[in-house]
Amino acid sequence: MSEDGKVLVEFKNVDKRFGGGKIIVMDDFSFSFTKGETHIICGRSGAGKSTLIRCINALETIDKGSIIIEGQELGHKTMHDIRKKVAMVFQDFNLFPHMSVLENVTFGPIRSLKKKKEEAIESGLMYLDRVGLRDRADAKPAQLSGGQKQRVAIARALNMHPDLILFDEPTSALDPEMVGEVLNIMKMLSEEGRSMIVVTHEMSFAKEAADKISFLENGKFIETADPDTFFDHPKHESVKKFIDQVYNK
Amino acid sequence: MHLHEMVVYITRGIGITFKLVPCVIVSTLIVGMILGILRFKNIKVISQIIDLYVTAIRGIPPLVILMALYFTVKLGSSFMTAFVALTIYHGAYVTEIVRGGLEAVPKGQMDAGKSLGLGYMRIMASVYIPQIMLQIIPTLCGQYILVVKDTTLVSVVGLQDIMWNAKELIAVTYDPIRVYFIIGVLYFVVCFIIDLIASRVEKSVSGRYQAQLAEKGAQ
Amino acid sequence: MTSLQFSSWLPILLHGLRVTVLASLAGIVTSIIWGCILASLRALEIKPLSMIIRAYTSIFRNTPLLVVMFFLFYGFPMINLDLPAIACGIIAITLNEGAFVAEIIRGAIQNVKKGEIEAARSMGLSRAQVVHHIIFPLAIRDSVPMILGQSSIIIKDTSLFSMIMIIDLTAAGRQFYAKYFNPTSIWIVGLVYIALFLIFSLIGRLIERKVRVNR
Numbered sequence: 001m002s003e004d005g006k007v008l009v010e011f012k013n014v015d016k017r018f019g020g021g022k023i024i025v026m027d028d029f030s031f032s033f034t035k036g037e038t039h040i041i042c043g044r045s046g047a048g049k050s051t052l053i054r055c056i057n058a059l060e061t062i063d064k065g066s067i068i069i070e071g072q073e074l075g076h077k078t079m080h081d082i083r084k085k086v087a088m089v090f091q092d093f094n095l096f097p098h099m100s101v102l103e104n105v106t107f108g109p110i111r112s113l114k115k116k117k118e119e120a121i122e123s124g125l126m127y128l129d130r131v132g133l134r135d136r137a138d139a140k141p142a143q144l145s146g147g148q149k150q151r152v153a154i155a156r157a158l159n160m161h162p163d164l165i166l167f168d169e170p171t172s173a174l175d176p177e178m179v180g181e182v183l184n185i186m187k188m189l190s191e192e193g194r195s196m197i198v199v200t201h202e203m204s205f206a207k208e209a210a211d212k213i214s215f216l217e218n219g220k221f222i223e224t225a226d227p228d229t230f231f232d233h234p235k236h237e238s239v240k241k242f243i244d245q246v247y248n249k
Numbered sequence: 250m251h252l253h254e255m256v257v258y259i260t261r262g263i264g265i266t267f268k269l270v271p272c273v274i275v276s277t278l279i280v281g282m283i284l285g286i287l288r289f290k291n292i293k294v295i296s297q298i299i300d301l302y303v304t305a306i307r308g309i310p311p312l313v314i315l316m317a318l319y320f321t322v323k324l325g326s327s328f329m330t331a332f333v334a335l336t337i338y339h340g341a342y343v344t345e346i347v348r349g350g351l352e353a354v355p356k357g358q359m360d361a362g363k364s365l366g367l368g369y370m371r372i373m374a375s376v377y378i379p380q381i382m383l384q385i386i387p388t389l390c391g392q393y394i395l396v397v398k399d400t401t402l403v404s405v406v407g408l409q410d411i412m413w414n415a416k417e418l419i420a421v422t423y424d425p426i427r428v429y430f431i432i433g434v435l436y437f438v439v440c441f442i443i444d445l446i447a448s449r450v451e452k453s454v455s456g457r458y459q460a461q462l463a464e465k466g467a468q
Numbered sequence: 469m470t471s472l473q474f475s476s477w478l479p480i481l482l483h484g485l486r487v488t489v490l491a492s493l494a495g496i497v498t499s500i501i502w503g504c505i506l507a508s509l510r511a512l513e514i515k516p517l518s519m520i521i522r523a524y525t526s527i528f529r530n531t532p533l534l535v536v537m538f539f540l541f542y543g544f545p546m547i548n549l550d551l552p553a554i555a556c557g558i559i560a561i562t563l564n565e566g567a568f569v570a571e572i573i574r575g576a577i578q579n580v581k582k583g584e585i586e587a588a589r590s591m592g593l594s595r596a597q598v599v600h601h602i603i604f605p606l607a608i609r610d611s612v613p614m615i616l617g618q619s620s621i622i623i624k625d626t627s628l629f630s631m632i633m634i635i636d637l638t639a640a641g642r643q644f645y646a647k648y649f650n651p652t653s654i655w656i657v658g659l660v661y662i663a664l665f666l667i668f669s670l671i672g673r674l675i676e677r678k679v680r681v682n683r
Contacts, residue, residue: 057590083592094587097681098605108591111601142682160591307620308665309658310627313638317658320651398532425542433535440530
């Protein structure tokens with residue numbers, strides 16, 4: 001990918017608060033996410049990691065500043081265009097329960113990207129194949145296990161042919177034995193050089209798959225580094241503590 | 250005829266509605282409480298009889314019950330006939346509302362009551378009923394709005410109510426549009442007030458529930 | 469009731485039954501359509517439109533059907549609109565019950581999972597598309613049991629048709645009484661209504677099983 005290394009998402013002086021200003025998610029937050037990278041965001045629960053990535057998809061609105069995605073500033077008018085390029089995988093899957101697996105995967109391309117039905121089905125089946133669920137194409141979400149649901153959700157995101165995929169704690173709602181199957185697919189996507197921003201507590205996954213890891217605290221990325229530096233030589237005291245608690249148990 | 254004269258003429262019959270509605274509210278509450286509690290107790294034969302009653306009522310239009318009673322039994326007065334018919338009809342719905350409320354109470358409370366050596370009726374009266382009263386008020390209000398609306402039917406048993414007066418008035422004025430508009434507004438006001446009470450209570454009940462949840466979350 | 473009386477009444481009863489069944493089906497279909505239209509317009513969340521629909525539902529939920537029916541039945545001729553009585557009746561039912569159906573669907577819409585809506589929004593769909601493809605289909609499926617309950621009330625509503633000179637089931641029962649002063653006919657009519665209700669409930673349960681969404 002020739003465009004790798006270019007800026008994909010840029011936050012410029014963004015403020016975002018909750019609960020009447022008490023909870024700070026972003027405080028004069030400026031940062032650039034790079035194309036072709038797997039960028040993992042971690043931090044203590046309640047730090048606002050999910051909210052941060054939900055802002056990129058305009059599922060949350062920011063209080064101040066601007067977010068620029070591939071040169072386009074996120075706003076009321078550009079929102080729909082940007083969402084077509086930025087896919088999202090949610091913690092609790094959010095598959096459409098009244099549609100079959102294949103319909104879930106082709107819904108976005110047909111309705112939002114206005115693709116031809118046959119084309120969407122063809123690519124949809126291809127992505128279902130890649131997540132190992134082609135044989136469940138006609139099943140309803142309720143018939144699937146949690147891990148399978150999340151794999152369908154990933155196929156659904158891939159079939160939007162997105163420039164960026166946001167993962168919002170994709171394994172947090174899963175039973176422990178199903179976490180692996182989802183993370184393996186994410187690793188595969190990461191190795192393909194897809195642009196991904198991932199909020200997760202899976203630190204061993206972060207170590208293996210991430211290009212960069214950032215730690216969100218008090219509205220800022222207090223540390224951003226490659227995995228080796230992040231885990232072995234963190235600069236910041238509270239990152240050290242966090243790693244001790246979560247990783248080197 | 251002036252509008253206010255019309256209103257005065259029509260509302261001469263409103264007394265019947267205003268007498269009938271409270272009577273039916275009280276009687277259906279009594280019927281509903283008794284049958285609801287009996288049904289909740291799940292004694293086979295009694296439950297089957299109550300279910301039969303409820304199902305039958307859910308199928309029969311109130312107008313048919315009014316007529317059947319009026320034409321079959323002599324109950325002293327038309328008012329009595331209307332009162333009994335509406336009680337039979339709406340009592341079934343209140344029974345279901347009460348039962349639904351009782352079933353929403355966590356099962357453990359019955360066991361807790363029993364373990365304290367309390368009898369069934371004692372547990373009902375001091376544990377279950379107080380809890381469900383507030384909960385079922387919105388649904389009950391919805392039912393009472395239907396009671397109010399069904400009082401438009403009582404002229405078929407010979408009660409000289411608003412609708413009866415309306416017919417008389419139209420025979421004189423040939424102005425059904427205004428007459429029925431006035432009646433519509435009158436009924437709307439009464440029902441709207443009940444509706445308002447219902448949503449008030451609903452908000453405060455759900456508010457309490459939210460507060461309880463928040464408390465639990467904080468612990 | 470002698471068998472001779474009964475056999476002379478039977479054709480009237482069957483006619484009334486036919487009218488009641490057809491009017492009920494018509495009323496159920498039109499009320500559901502009208503309720504869906506109201507609910508989906510409200511789901512678009514356009515302020516003035518929502519206010520109008522709110523006022524509409526409040527008015528018709530709180531006004532007796534019989535008054536609305538008389539208003540239309542006696543009112544239409546006044547504005548030189550000559551509609552058959554049955555049309556007046558069905559319009560009245562639709563106006564009234566549509567308001568109830570709309571409220572049921574609105575409740576179901578509020579219960580649609582936020583995440584499912586977000587998933588659709590995150591694909592870049594417009595508000596109208598999300599309402600059309602996600603919120604509405606899910607809400608309709610969830611509200612089917614309650615809409616069926618409301619539909620069984622619509623069957624009962626049609627008994628009021630007997631008061632605007634339509635020979636429906638109720639009127640058929642009344643006619644026999646007027647002729648022979650024997651209330652048995654009314655009780656028979658009552659049983660027929662219960663039978664209709666039971667058949668409708670059975671069909672309803674089948675529909676419910678078909679459309680239920682598992683999560």
